[in-house]
Amino acid sequence: xxxxxxxxxxxxxxxxxxxxxxxxxxxxxxxxxxxxxxxxxxxxxxxxxxxxxxxxxxxxxxxxxxxxxxxxxxxxxxxxxxxxxxxxxxxxxxxxxxxxxxxxxxxxxxxxxxxxxxxxxxxxxxxxxxxxxxxxxxxxxxxxxxxxxxxxxxxxxxxxxxxxxxxxxxxxxxxxxxxxxxxxxxxxxxxxxxxxxxxxxxxxxxxxxxxxxxxxxxxxxxxxxxxxxxxxxxxxxxxxxxxxxxxxxxxxxxxxxxxxxxxxxxxxxxxxxxxxxxxxxxxxxxxxxxxxxxxxxxxxxxxxxxxxxxxxxxxxxxxxxxxxxxxxxxxxxxxxxxxxxxxxxxxxxxxxxxxxxxxxxxxxxxxxxxxxxxxxxxxxxxxxxxxxxxxxxxxxxxxxxxxxxxxxxxxxxxxxxxxxxxxxxxxxxxxxxxxxxxxxxxxxxxxxxxxxxxxxxxxxxxxxxxxxxxxxxxxxxxxxxxxxxxxxxxxxxxxxxxxxxxxxxxxxxxxxxxxxxxxxxxxxxxxxxxxxxxxxxxxxxxxxxxxxxxxxxxxxxxxxxxxxxxxxxxxxxxxxxxxxxxxxxxxxxxxxxxxxxxxxxxxxxxxxxxxxxxxxxxxxxxxxxxxxxxxxxxxxxxxxxxxxxxxxxxxxxxxxxxxxxxxxxxxxxxxxxxxxxxxxxxxxxxxxxxxxxxxxxxxxxxxxxxxxxxxxxxxxxxxxxxxxxxxxxxxxxxxxxxxxxxxxxxxxxxxxxxxxxxxxxxxxxxxxxxxxxxxxxxxxxxxxxxxxxxxxxxxxxxxxxxxxxxxxxxxxxxxxxxxxxxxxxxxxxxxxxxxxxxxxxxxxxxxxxxxxxxxxxxxxxxxxxxxxxxxxxxxxxxxxxxxxxxxxxxxxxxxxxxxxxx
Numbered sequence: 001x002x003x004x005x006x007x008x009x010x011x012x013x014x015x016x017x018x019x020x021x022x023x024x025x026x027x028x029x030x031x032x033x034x035x036x037x038x039x040x041x042x043x044x045x046x047x048x049x050x051x052x053x054x055x056x057x058x059x060x061x062x063x064x065x066x067x068x069x070x071x072x073x074x075x076x077x078x079x080x081x082x083x084x085x086x087x088x089x090x091x092x093x094x095x096x097x098x099x100x101x102x103x104x105x106x107x108x109x110x111x112x113x114x115x116x117x118x119x120x121x122x123x124x125x126x127x128x129x130x131x132x133x134x135x136x137x138x139x140x141x142x143x144x145x146x147x148x149x150x151x152x153x154x155x156x157x158x159x160x161x162x163x164x165x166x167x168x169x170x171x172x173x174x175x176x177x178x179x180x181x182x183x184x185x186x187x188x189x190x191x192x193x194x195x196x197x198x199x200x201x202x203x204x205x206x207x208x209x210x211x212x213x214x215x216x217x218x219x220x221x222x223x224x225x226x227x228x229x230x231x232x233x234x235x236x237x238x239x240x241x242x243x244x245x246x247x248x249x250x251x252x253x254x255x256x257x258x259x260x261x262x263x264x265x266x267x268x269x270x271x272x273x274x275x276x277x278x279x280x281x282x283x284x285x286x287x288x289x290x291x292x293x294x295x296x297x298x299x300x301x302x303x304x305x306x307x308x309x310x311x312x313x314x315x316x317x318x319x320x321x322x323x324x325x326x327x328x329x330x331x332x333x334x335x336x337x338x339x340x341x342x343x344x345x346x347x348x349x350x351x352x353x354x355x356x357x358x359x360x361x362x363x364x365x366x367x368x369x370x371x372x373x374x375x376x377x378x379x380x381x382x383x384x385x386x387x388x389x390x391x392x393x394x395x396x397x398x399x400x401x402x403x404x405x406x407x408x409x410x411x412x413x414x415x416x417x418x419x420x421x422x423x424x425x426x427x428x429x430x431x432x433x434x435x436x437x438x439x440x441x442x443x444x445x446x447x448x449x450x451x452x453x454x455x456x457x458x459x460x461x462x463x464x465x466x467x468x469x470x471x472x473x474x475x476x477x478x479x480x481x482x483x484x485x486x487x488x489x490x491x492x493x494x495x496x497x498x499x500x501x502x503x504x505x506x507x508x509x510x511x512x513x514x515x516x517x518x519x520x521x522x523x524x525x526x527x528x529x530x531x532x533x534x535x536x537x538x539x540x541x542x543x544x545x546x547x548x549x550x551x552x553x554x555x556x557x558x559x560x561x562x563x564x565x566x567x568x569x570x571x572x573x574x575x576x577x578x579x580x581x582x583x584x585x586x587x588x589x590x591x592x593x594x595x596x597x598x599x600x601x602x603x604x605x606x607x608x609x610x611x612x613x614x615x616x617x618x619x620x621x622x623x624x625x626x627x628x629x630x631x632x633x634x635x636x637x638x639x640x641x642x643x644x645x646x647x648x649x650x651x652x653x654x655x656x657x658x659x660x661x662x663x664x665x666x667x668x669x670x671x672x673x674x675x676x677x678x679x680x681x682x683x684x685x686x687x688x689x690x691x692x693x694x695x696x697x698x699x700x701x702x703x704x705x706x707x708x709x710x711x712x713x714x715x716x717x718x719x720x721x722x723x724x725x726x727x728x729x730x731x732x733x734x735x736x737x738x739x740x741x742x743x744x745x746x747x748x749x750x751x752x753x754x755x756x757x758x759x760x761x762x763x764x765x766x767x768x769x770x771x772x773x774x775x776x777x778x779x780x781x782x783x784x785x786x787x788x789x790x791x792x793x794x795x796x797x798x799x800x801x802x803x804x805x806x807x808x809x810x811x812x813x814x815x816x817x818x819x820x821x822x823x824x825x826x827x828x829x830x831x832x833x834x835x836x837x838x839x840x841x842x843x844x845x846x847x848x849x850x851x852x853x854x855x856x857x858x859x860x861x862x863x864x865x866x867x868x869x870x871x872x873x874x875x876x877x878x879x880x881x882x883x884x885x886x887x888x889x890x891x892x893x894x895x896x897x898x899x900x901x902x
Contacts, residue, residue, distance in 0.1 A: 045078055114146075151216040263326070592646055
């Protein structure tokens with residue numbers, strides 16, 4: 001039966017059997033190892049256990065039938081190829097056991113190196129290495145440390161303390177100064193730590209080590225840090241990880257050996273050249289862990305020119321083959337170069353745009369593919385401000401600019417403290433000697449990350465770039481003391497809570513808060529930089545890709561704007577009209593008194609007088625907006641929130657009246673106001689007297705607004721402009737509500753517009769679930785729909801947006817109920833289905849019905865793709881999100897059948 005299962009369910013593949021297109025099955029690492037093998041590059045032999053095996057294991061808690069036999073068969077094949085047996089005392093084969101999910105999750109899952117070493121094979125390894133006892137015992141201590149922490153959950157800091165004790169006893173801070181005897185003693189110390197925490201001796205059977213390591217990698221898929229990272233990066237939770245078992249090659253054999261990471265272009269800026277880090281006499285984990293500062297990759301040319309030249313050749317071949325920036329891990333074993341991994345490299349937002357443009361120029365990709373390779377989240381990062389420096393701000397340290405941006409905040413030294421302060425609304429900078437995967441929550445919470453060790457390929461750098469966080473790594477002038485919660489730099493002590501600023505582009509560190517200035521990308525969108533004349537490669541690349549996105553997109557992009565100034569800025573950013581002009585914002589400030597008069601009116605005459613006073617003010621507001629949006633549509637939402645929002649809070653007003661009465665003051669006006677507030681008080685105002693209900697209950701309110709809109713449009717048109725107003729009635733749940741308001745509005749519009757040529761459309765917001773479900777009826781009375789997805793989400797889920805996000809959303813995200821807040825990205829299955837139903841039934845009833853969206857989702861990249869799929873005509877968003885929506889609308893048009901761009 002096992003043999004039959006092994007045929008029916010192939011769970012293990014040799015590298016030669018796979019290719020880069022099998023990422024779903026072999027994971028990214030396994031698929032790319034297979035691809036390099038097939039290209040003839042020097043890859044250590046090995047095999048990959050599939051993601052299907054992982055999913056089966058996680059579902060049942062045991063290995064699927066046939067897996068053990070397949071692993072045994074492939075291990076025997078590997079042993080024959082290498083001419084050695086796993087853990088053989090005389091001539092041992094050692095293997096690494098590495099995770100490898102479809103999407104890169106750097107440092108989030110487990111790796112175990114040197115599997116197969118034990119008390120007997122360590123002697124054979126030394127003989128294999130020409131009597132190099134130091135190398136053998138160094139490899140053994142690494143296995144116990146990694147196996148203990150990864151497989152058996154032994155606290156990693158205990159191993160680190162033991163290593164520090166050994167170096168202290170030797171009088172050194174460098175682990176390379178420990179000799180074979182020192183390391184033999186360290187192995188004994190590590191074994192005792194292992195036994196203390198596990199209740200058993202370190203396993204000596206090589207196959208048991210291998211099996212336990214494989215299971216540990218499977219289980220690491222659901223480790224907390226991996227779950228958090230997937231949630232942060234929106235990686236599906238059901239993919240599972242592959243496991244790669246690879247013959248060990250050693251970079252810690254001496255000065256002629258080493259390990260490194262290389263990029264075919266600079267992942268920080270996109271500039272072409274040789275980028276990477278190299279560490280002599282080290283194993284691969286030493287580079288990304290940042291335990292010793294690396295040297296630039298260029299220095300390898302002086303250390304080992306043959307390997308250096310071979311590496312450059314392989315880098316060029318891989319970039320041309322993958323047609324993208326490649327991230328490469330390699331090891332040199334006594335002058336022999338081995339390729340351990342390649343993948344399409346993570347890059348900063350700036351590098352993504354620059355590299356995409358370069359590859360178009362080089363003929364490797366076309367503009368559609370270039371557009372596919374960037375995204376709105378990256379563009380948003382490029383619009384962040386940067387430091388405005390003058391002579392007052394001198395850096396106190398300089399590290400490596402690992403992930404660009406300008407970040408200031410209070411110094412914290414632990415992930416837990418970062419999360420705690422960020423939850424209180426503080427900006428924080430996480431400072432560590434080096435980060436590790438357990439720091440992920442703190443890295444997410446922090447505005448920036450600063451480390452005293454590591455390079456551009458350290459854990460901190462790679463993860464920060466993936467998240468778009470500012471990061472400076474390897475600032476070795478910092479003497480970081482985590483237990484004391486301080487660091488010392490340039491003779492100054494910086495304590496937890498002090499403010500520092502870090503520049504992720506230059507790598508410079510400043511004490512105190514540094515002011516910021518607009519980014520060049522924002523200046524480009526503002527029209528202050530001519531992309532044709534700019535020296536900046538980034539501005540040129542952004543212009544080129546945005547131009548292509550605008551040519552490709554079907555969705556138009558409007559803005560949410562309530563003032564002429566906002567409208568003007570949005571238009572500079574490329575807005576094609578206003579999708580939401582909120583009239584209630586025009587009733588704030590000095591105009592509150594007029595609203596109070598309206599609310600307190602006890603007769604028709606008083607109410608009409610208050611409305612008459614508001615009319616010219618509203619008209620001037622609309623004139624300003626129509627002029628700025630000359631020739632473009634402007635959707636004006638009639639007043640939506642409950643009127644009591646324009647009055648003082650009930651509790652505050654009651655206290656003020658009581659105090660004034662106690663003092664014997666005349667409070668007649670205040671008492672009348674208090675009575676009105678009490679009369680209008682609602683237990684749940686978001687479901688009360690607001691929106692269309694206000695227009696039906698308060699005579700003249702909507703009529704005043706409609707008249708102001710129509711009069712403003714006529715004035716702008718007769719003065720030589722072009723006004724295209726669209727009146728939107730909010731919170732409609734039944735067609736009869738809209739019919740009543742529309743009948744009154746059409747009379748006013750006909751009276752005001754006359755022969756001016758102004759055309760005014762009348763439509764509604766679809767924000768009540770009933771409206772979505774009766775859209776066919778409502779479309780008979782509406783010339784357009786605009787989806788108010790904020791309220792549609794609130795009512796669809798039964799969530800009070802003002803309350804729930806801080807109250808329990810964190811728990812829903814933690815439990816995986818949400819991958820992301822439904823207020824941030826459209827809930828496709830629920831709220832999205834309401835949108836789809838309304839769009840289909842509305843257009844069935846009224847062919848050509850104009851459809852748009854004006855909730856916050858209009859600027860969310862993933863949501864824009866959904867609105868494209870549903871067939872909306874436009875999205876509307878805040879002015880600063882207009883470029884993001886334009887880019888994503890272009891991507892939606894060309895990525896319907898495209899590959900995933902993670």
